[in-house]
Amino acid sequence: MCGIASLQLRDPALRGSLGELMHGMLCGIVDRGLDSAGMALYGDPGLTPTGTSTVTLLDVTLEPEELAAALRGALPAGTEVAVRMFGETTLVNASVASAALEACVAELLPTAHVAGRGEHVAVLKGTGHPLDLAAQYGLEGISGSQGLSHTRMATESAVTASGAHPFTVADDLCLVHNGSFSNHATIRRQLRAEGVTFDSENDSEVAARYIAWRMADGDSLTTALEKLGTVFDGFYTLVVTTPTSMAVVRDPIACKPAIIAETDAWVAMASEYRALAHLPGIENARIFEPAPGIVYTWTLDSTKELVTL
Amino acid sequence: MTILSATLAPTQTVDLAASTVRELNAALHQAADATSWVVDNPAGAHNIAVGIDRELEVTVNGHVGYYFAGMHQRGKVTVHGSAGVGLAENIMSGTVHVTGDASQATGATGHGGLVIVDGNTGARCGISMKGVDIVVGGDIGHASAFMAQAGRLVVCGDAGEGLGDSIYEARIYVQGAVGSLGADCIEKPLRAEHLAELAELLLAAGRDDDPALFKRYGSARTLYHFAAANSHSY
Numbered sequence: 001m002c003g004i005a006s007l008q009l010r011d012p013a014l015r016g017s018l019g020e021l022m023h024g025m026l027c028g029i030v031d032r033g034l035d036s037a038g039m040a041l042y043g044d045p046g047l048t049p050t051g052t053s054t055v056t057l058l059d060v061t062l063e064p065e066e067l068a069a070a071l072r073g074a075l076p077a078g079t080e081v082a083v084r085m086f087g088e089t090t091l092v093n094a095s096v097a098s099a100a101l102e103a104c105v106a107e108l109l110p111t112a113h114v115a116g117r118g119e120h121v122a123v124l125k126g127t128g129h130p131l132d133l134a135a136q137y138g139l140e141g142i143s144g145s146q147g148l149s150h151t152r153m154a155t156e157s158a159v160t161a162s163g164a165h166p167f168t169v170a171d172d173l174c175l176v177h178n179g180s181f182s183n184h185a186t187i188r189r190q191l192r193a194e195g196v197t198f199d200s201e202n203d204s205e206v207a208a209r210y211i212a213w214r215m216a217d218g219d220s221l222t223t224a225l226e227k228l229g230t231v232f233d234g235f236y237t238l239v240v241t242t243p244t245s246m247a248v249v250r251d252p253i254a255c256k257p258a259i260i261a262e263t264d265a266w267v268a269m270a271s272e273y274r275a276l277a278h279l280p281g282i283e284n285a286r287i288f289e290p291a292p293g294i295v296y297t298w299t300l301d302s303t304k305e306l307v308t309l
Numbered sequence: 310m311t312i313l314s315a316t317l318a319p320t321q322t323v324d325l326a327a328s329t330v331r332e333l334n335a336a337l338h339q340a341a342d343a344t345s346w347v348v349d350n351p352a353g354a355h356n357i358a359v360g361i362d363r364e365l366e367v368t369v370n371g372h373v374g375y376y377f378a379g380m381h382q383r384g385k386v387t388v389h390g391s392a393g394v395g396l397a398e399n400i401m402s403g404t405v406h407v408t409g410d411a412s413q414a415t416g417a418t419g420h421g422g423l424v425i426v427d428g429n430t431g432a433r434c435g436i437s438m439k440g441v442d443i444v445v446g447g448d449i450g451h452a453s454a455f456m457a458q459a460g461r462l463v464v465c466g467d468a469g470e471g472l473g474d475s476i477y478e479a480r481i482y483v484q485g486a487v488g489s490l491g492a493d494c495i496e497k498p499l500r501a502e503h504l505a506e507l508a509e510l511l512l513a514a515g516r517d518d519d520p521a522l523f524k525r526y527g528s529a530r531t532l533y534h535f536a537a538a539n540s541h542s543y
Contacts, residue, residue: 028353254432254450257394257412273372273393274353287372287391289412289431292451 002165002178003029003151003271004258006239007279008246008298009144011265014280015043019142021279023134025268026149028275030130032178033151036164037133038125040116040174042243043144047091047122052080053098055105056116056123056168057090058161062109064090074104087136088126088161089115098171113162113199118172120243125164145300148241150176156184157202167208169199172243175211177204178271179235179256187231207232211240225249225295239269247297254292261285267298326350330357337361353393358386361403375412378405381422394431397424400441413450416443419460425514432469435462438479444514451488454481463510465518473526481526482507484518495529 005025009015022039041047048054060067064083071081071094080095090112094101098117105112116123124137130151134140150165157163166174181187184203187210192198196209207228214224221240225247228238237256240247248269250258260269261276263285270276273287290296321340323333325348333348338360340346345366351357355374358367358381365384369377372390382401391409400419406427413431416424419441426443432450435443435457444463451469454462457479467485474491480503481494490496499507499521507520 254413259412272353272374273391274355274374277352277372288410292432 001032001153003032003275004149004176004178004237004239005029005268005270005275006146006148006176006241006246006248007266007268008146008300009266010300014265015145016143018044018144018147019139022142022147022149023140024278025270025275026130026134026139026151028277029149029151029271032271033153034129035154035159036125036127036152036161037130037150038123038152038161038164038166038176039134039137039139039147039149040166040168040241041122041124041139041142041144042120042146042172042241044122044142047142048118048120049082049093052082052093052095053101053119054116054122055092055094055098055101055114056125057092057105057109058088058113058115058125060085060090060109060112067092067108070108071101071104074108075100086124086126086138087128087133089124089137091122091124115162116166116168116174117170118168118243120172121168121174121241123166123168123174125166126161127159127164146241146243146246148174148176148239148246150178156180156204157200162200163202165204167202167205169205169208170212170216173208173212173215173240175204175208175238175240177207178237179251181206181232181234181236183233203234207236207238221245221247222295222297225297229293229295237271244301245297245299247295248290249295250290250292252293258290259287260290260296261287262298320345320347322347322349324349325352325354325357330354333357334359337363337365337367340365351388351390355393361386372409377407381405391428392426396426396430397422397441400424410447415445415449416441419443421460423510423513429466434464435460435479438462442510442513444510444516446514446516448485452491454479454494455491457481461506461510463507463514463523465516473528475532476526476528478528480506482510482520482523483526484523487524487526490526493529493532494526497525497527499523499525 068083082093165176181203184206211224237258342364348369351371353374359379362382367386369388374393376395379398383403385404387406392411394412396411396415397405400422402422406425410428411430415430415434424443427446429447434449434453438460440459448466454473458477464483470488471491473494
């Protein structure tokens with residue numbers, strides 16, 4: 001069991017309340033995974049300031065001010081750098097491209113794990129009670145366009161911050177997973193042969209790498225998920241986000257739960273209805289369970305794509 | 310006399326925004342027969358109205374979570390909303406009615422009683438049913454009535470793939486399309502006694518669908534005995 005809750009806010013008037021709404025949703029999925037949790041928050045001006053790239057680090061051995069000083073020394077003169085710690089997560093913002101920032105971090109901190117990257121998303125994750133983590137992250141004060149949270153009950157790999165979801169292996173592309181893949185070792189080997197590198201033995205990372213690999217090759221999010229359904233075997237409900245899109249897919253057997261609610265102002269997905277029960281306007285929302293094997297994608301221009309696997 | 314005075318007792322209302330599910334269920338387990346209860350603000354909570362064994366009339370206003378009215382016996386429970394996984398799981402008797410949709414495993418392993426879902430259900434509706442009657446106004450998902458042993462499943466809409474896989478003796482009636490039939494499940498003739506029981510079930514569910522428009526499915530009984538032709542598999 002794991003819990004997923006994701007929210008895309010179409011109505012700009014609600015975006016100041018993203019974190020508050022997500023906190024209420026998180027409360028509804030806490031029981032499904034108490035060992036660790038994580039979230040991806042898109043568009044908060046404090047976490048991901050405009051004009052900077054953002055990298056999430058785990059296993060950082062330096063204090064934030066030490067790391068900030070080291071980065072200022074290593075990056076081009078005049079680069080603005082901010083480093084903050086949220087529990088086990090170290091969040092770095094810098095006014096350079098994310099690839100440059102990531103390369104610089106890798107050189108300064110070869111043992112650190114890069115758990116998030118991009119310009120629009122802040123990934124925060126750690127071990128412990130999900131609501132304690134939410135307090136560490138200041139979730140209730142966050143604003144933005146979209147967010148994704150996951151509470152984990154570990155099965156396929158260790159209970160560590162790096163094993164917590166979301167997995168963010170390409171800029172601004174985040175994946176959370178409820179379930180387990182049975183052929184992830186085979187696909188990992190195949191992707192390694194294609195030159196893809198991995199951080200962990202986690203099965204969900206393989207799905208994130210696969211989607212990133214397909215999208216780097218030109219596939220849309222929907223198409224990448226459609227292809228995932230033909231390659232991956234196992235149980236899964238997945239939610240994958242980009243800065244403008246949110247996609248949900250369940251495996252064709254549909255053992256893992258998912259429920260979607262949609263209004264003109266927002267679309268939300270959660271493992272259980274109780275995570276949606278307190279959203280504004282839920283009483284008039286269109287509420288349904290996503291059908292097995294169908295990719296549902298919503299983009300912030302309010303269009304929805306439907307693809308049958 | 311006792312029953313009359315109980316019937317006249319005012320309805321008791323429980324607000325789940327103020328009370329816990331445990332408090333509600335404990336009260337329902339101790340309630341006098343023929344009393345009626347209204348439950349507000351369920352907010353998708355799990356295990357609401359589980360284990361009732363009284364002649365109660367319970368109305369829930371809003372959506373409920375997992376295992377609503379599990380192990381239900383006697384009385385009638387109505388949800389004005391939708392229900393999560395395992396609605397009326399292992400129901401023994403009485404009636405459970407959901408006006409919206411229900412998730413997967415509706416009426417799973419139910420031994421008796423009647424489960425009514427006015428909308429659709431997810432996968433595995435009536436899985437391993439052992440005598441319960443289930444009437445669904447809309448569609449049901451895949452792998453429904455898997456290993457169904459006894460009881461009747463009525464579907465006014467469509468059924469998903471693998472309907473009635475490895476079915477024993479339950480009877481399935483579907484008005485719409487069937488995605489596919491599971492192993493050993495076949496279409497069977499709709500005889501007068503089937504039309505009669507179907508009319509009775511539709512009436513009990515408050516529906517006016519025409520029984521003659523349904524098809525009946527059940528066990529081909531080819532899995533009951535070992536087939537000598539398969540001996541080379543062992």
